Amino acid sequence: MTREEKSLVIEQLTAQLADNSTIYLADISGLNADATSRLRRLCHSRKISLSVVKNTLLKKAMEKSGLEFEPMFDLLKGNTSIMI
Numbered sequence: 001m002t003r004e005e006k007s008l009v010i011e012q013l014t015a016q017l018a019d020n021s022t023i024y025l026a027d028i029s030g031l032n033a034d035a036t037s038r039l040r041r042l043c044h045s046r047k048i049s050l051s052v053v054k055n056t057l058l059k060k061a062m063e064k065s066g067l068e069f070e071p072m073f074d075l076l077k078g079n080t081s082i083m084i
Contacts, residue, residue, distance in 0.1 A: 013061035029079040049084045
């Protein structure tokens with residue numbers, strides 16, 4: 001991923017964090033392919049955006065948002081999925 005692509009992802013995540021009052025972080029790495037597909041379909045049907053994000057990019061977006069996300073920084077380990 002180029003520096004420009006990373007900057008774009010950070011900007012998009014920052015906007016999503018600022019525009020939504022509720023977000024969920026989840027580790028879905030233990031799900032098999034079928035369970036992951038079912039979760040993605042369920043989220044889509046309920047208008048929930050489910051994305052797997054790089055922890056460093058999400059942390060930078062959280063810092064940039066100006067909102068109080070610091071208590072969540074310790075959770076950003078392994079595979080992180082964000083649901084908005």
